[in-house]
Amino acid sequence: MPPGRFLAVACAVAAMAAGTTAATTSTAAPDPQVKTTNAISSSFADTFADPAVIQGRDGYWYAYATSDPLVSGGPFGLMHMARTKDFGSWEYLGTVFSDSTKPKWAAPGSFFWAPDIRYFGGRYVMYFTVTDTAANPGGDPAIGVATAPTPAGPWTATDGPVVTPKPDGNGGYFGTIDPALLTAADGKRYLYYGGFYGGLHVTEVTPDGLQAVGAPTQVTVGDRYEGSYVVYRDGWYYLMGSSSNCCAGPTTGYSVFAGRSKSPKGPFVDANGVRMDESRVGGTTVITQNGNKWIGPGHHAFMTDAAGQDHIVYHAIDRKTPWLTNPFGINRRPMLIDRIDWIDGWPRTRAGLGPSDTAQPAPVTGSGAGIDSTDPDGGLLGATRQAGDSLGGATASIRGAASTRKDAPSGSVRVDADVRLGNSFTTVVGGSVVVSVTGNKVTVVAGGKTASAVLPADFDRSQWNRLSVQVADGVVTARVNDSGGLGDLYAEARLAVPGLKLKAAPVRWIGTAELDNLTVRAVAKPVRELAPGPKTGKLLAADEFDGGLGPAWSWLRPDAKAVVADGKLSWPLQNADMVGAGNNAGLLFHQAPAGDRWIAETKVHLDLGEGDIRNYQQAGMIAYRNDNDFARLGNVAIWRTRQTEFGRELVARESDGATSYGGAAIGRSATDLWMRLAYHRNAAGENVFRAGTSVDGKSWTWGASWVLPAGETPKLGLYAHGEFTGANPAPVATFDYLRFYESK
Template sequence: MGLRAALAVTATLALCAVGAATPAGAAPASRPSGPYVNPVLHGVADTFADPSVIRGKDGWWYAYGTSDPLREGEGTPHWLPIVRSKDLVRWTHVGDAFTATTLPSWADTAPGLGLWAPDIRYVDGEYRLYYVVTQTTVSPDRDDNAIGMATAPTPAGPWTDSGAPVVAPRGNGGPGNYLWTFDPDVVTDADGSQHIVYGSYYGGLWTAPLDPSGRRTTGPATQIAIDNKFEGAYLVHRSGWWYLFASTANCCAGPTTGYSVQVGRSRSITGPFVDAQGISLMASRTGGTPVLRQNGNRWIGTGHNALLTDLTGQDWIVYHAIDRGDPWLDEPGGINQRPMLMDRLDWVGGWPVVDGGAGPSDSRERPPVVVGNGSTDVSTGFSRWRGSAGWQVRSERDSGAYAVAPAPASLLFPTGSARARVEADVRGTATTALTVRAERGGWAVSARLVPSTSRLELVAGGRRTSVALPAGFAVEAWHSVVLQVKGTTAYADVSSARLGDPVATLTLPAAAPTGSGWYSGGVVGTAGSTVDNISALPIPSRPLELEPPLRLGRLDASRSDEFTGSAIDPSWTQEGGPVPATVSGGSLVWPTEAGDLVGPGDGGTSLLLRDVPGARWVVETKLTNDFGVDTVRNFQQGGLVVYAGPDEFVRLSNVAIFNTRQVEFGQERSFAGLLSWGGSIVGPPGATTWLRIASRASGSERLLTAYSSNDGATWVRGATWTLPLADPVRVGLLSQSGAGGLVSFDWFCVYR
């Protein structure tokens, strides 16, 4: 059950039911000077969509964003803007990947060109930047989108386009009809091979192998996620699994943007990917476990993520979002303002959790541990490291200063604990080891990169294990090596750039050190060892506080209905005209109506509504439909509604979206004189689906959170929308958005 058990809410019956102190002598954990508050690019970029992040070999962190103006009122887009930071909190704009005169030669520079969704990688000594080119000269058509790639000797450039698409425009049966070849993500598999993932709603997500240069695909593509649900793929490898993070719903609906991130996992890059309930991301009733969704604070539309890992091994998710009070960069209805956010990401039962399940933060947060005592990129010096006198400092364009051992030497720093993480960038033919050791008693754990045998070795106590590095491992290029000791487990890996795609991993039991004493960590090198970006830090032992499960309260029988009569109970208000439904066999049977509540007025559709008790309540229904699977039934749906008026409501439905069946939680509202609609996606539906909306007050607002279940026992929490608390609401049922379907409701329950 894992994450489901941790985050599940209380199931119902089939019918309505009545940190420790630092040891003396230890170095304090390294942190920036203070906490951070989202958005992290405040004062640098008002919008920075689709962020991708890397730690450069020079010790700086670099982020890359979609081409937009960076600031309100600027007007002119930056072609893939680049910002950098030492601490992931204070950022500076350092340039753009392209200018108007250096755009890819195969990009159609006519109005409408966009360079979107960059993905940054470091492979075999060069930086590789992948991106969407929305208009190309490959065909005479418009919107013939493709994936491009550029290389650079440093993270800031200069960037040189490869000269042709990596993934060319994919025609789909007629002039001007192209599958959406968007949102590239490139990873390295354990055998050293390169793979690209790309795609979007129109066409689905696909993966294909790349040649070693990363410029061309070398085999057929494999679809890994169904069309009409996902985009913005991001793959990472953890504990033997590939995790596919993918965004879903509308990225850019201004004040009603419900963009969010869901996840599935697989043993292979080519799938099959399944969610926490074992449901495939290729299924018509599509799987996907929500990992990042709006929670009722200022941030909505939380999506298109990347991941990074700080120097203590803590993962963080970076993504864009929209401030619901300031949704556009300039004029209403124009460019959506999507700044970059960052939040802590943990793994619970094998599944990712953002901020303990709370979602995006808007308050002061503890920052990532990436700078300070116990870490150095060599250019900042390492005089406080024991053994520093035995190393020579050299420099180059990419990494800046780096260290070379002319004879066997070490660089060690006190960690204060055997629970520690050591990292270093390593290159060359000399054997280099990372170690965590006790100052007394002989306890030690080491990870050795041995180029002469092309192996990674891990030694813990009397145990030793090793794994071969992939064929063609480029010893002359920088690689990141990690050694981590937590409890009685030692872990080591090698990757190109700490981006969650290691080419070698090892794990061993590590005997717990006995007694008390000082501990240190660092690098032990042989003659010729070449290192940079060294860190040796204790791993904080902070308990993870998970969001508590939903508590239903007691049933309000006077506002509930189990449809046991022979007609619709007169306590219901029939809004928008008589409801064309019947009560039969203990169910409300309601043919889907042609109208849709979305849009000005009531859309010619009807609702069943009733009052709710105050601000804190939960409403629930169980429904079955005849939508089937795989066929197009746009956009037939049935579900719950919280109704303040025909243009101010939220709707939670099991809906047919082309070939998929999804649980959508949407809102319609007016903002800045415009009527806006947008939705977010909850958990996978079933042939029978259970839906809940929970209401609570926060200040002057009513927070409305969606839940769904496909078995009545395991519930998935979705997004939160808000309505003014002063606006009276009613709750009820609907069946609409396309004639010809049938929805059967087993009950309607209100808890308070």
């Protein structure tokens, strides 16, 4: 902001203060915090998968889901809609499409999956997966798009896909699924899509969001991620994707991982500097299962509440009621929500604790400072009430100067509003922090410092957008973005002012704008430390392989090729497996310590190469009850990727003994990999194993937990097998030791 402009604003603020101070009062006590308990969709649905959310102009938060039946025995829908004011109570609104309004270019038997919702250009825009098009019936997925004047519809689909099916060259089609839009700081809109078959891609779309532009860019390796979602924060674009299997009933190991980039097109790199498009694929854990009732958390959306707290909205499966229909039918995937904490620059669900199954604070909605967010003029001085429109209702019009009747809180404050901006509009918080949207810039002035960001050349002030001003912990952030409380932006100015003290004072505005959904709140207190993972205590038992296998070891299906020599156990991978009916692989068990809590650790060397197909060469540790009930942690080749997988098999249908297998990804793969399984017995007597990996034996990444039934403690052992194709002769897995520690 030019000095002259800043002086004019300061004078206006002083004049306003002289005329309005007597009318202001201290902020009332905060509203009682609503609590939610997962699953938040349980009042109206048994399953509400692949959720997307947006705050509508009417103040409601709307949620959308894929087209599975809502309840057991119900019909398939055409994607679902629901809404809430406080995330504590919900209203089901019906389906997005009917048989008469669904896309005409979809094949008759097509399903509609994974909606993504945005608001720009004065209308709501929804992207979704069409599993089969009429052009190539039989399974050629594409991305569709529809628009609506309100978040509840009516929805009008376009005449064709925004992203067309992509042939794989072998008579089939790549996975053009799971769309998610981002409006970026360069003024362009980007659509992310894709899945395990072909990888995640991003394509630019036209300003109206209805057509793809140019060639897409692949941003992840071809067989690791689906369900993408991208948010912008502190100068970084964060790409998040779901990994492993969404829908394996009681063995679903879905989890969400993230990478970040300075460009919306990547490359996206995780916290360890590993790219998400490499064979030894990267990804920093956002959410994974923790051993409580919820497994397979994933396919998520992000939202920011009125207190500036981010939340992840996702689906998961109750491990004890995993099916909506009979076993191996439709998975029961209700909608959940949890807090996101940004720790060392990375999004972590509840500081790494994962899905919650107890009452938690709901997202903060509505306003403090005496403001009714959906009819805001009553809490303001100097504003006039506008009738608004049938969607948004009454709004507050500012023409000159206005302020809140009550003080905003001291220490920190967030001011959020849907806005239609005039040529110049300034927000003043704490009496000293000035944020202006003037001309083509967003400018922040505080503590004698200035920061600014440029709006896109085609930014439309006449449309409803969102303006957010946040002051907390010595940082002022001002963002202009699409409406809806999501992670997009048109421009963001961010200014660090060490020692900045924010006093309780009215929020003041100068200029011209129309406001709706205005909220003034104290900023949520951030959580900055990751929840601790399991820690090793004293050594309880160990075999360093400095001699033959002692009496603590026992074999199931002995393998004479596994030998102890030179301080190592060398074991050529068997062309065998434990999954399904095969059960022909050798397992080497070691007697586990007594007690309800311990950690087993090994180091394994296994050269899996990179980039070629070696399904499914692997080696690692296994927690074993029997051939159809186990959890195994392995360094494994899965198609062209190299991953660490914590897999689970169990009997899913007692009538015929049919088994289900699924896995959860964790950490990164390396030729030399340290592994841990942390064991404890929970309050129900069940046996819980949590997996951890390390590439240096010092820094550990703790991932998913699997729960095995109560009763006798499962055996703990080693394995080296694969049911593989690829290298001949078989690679050799070399184990340096197996140790057992106390678990702190």
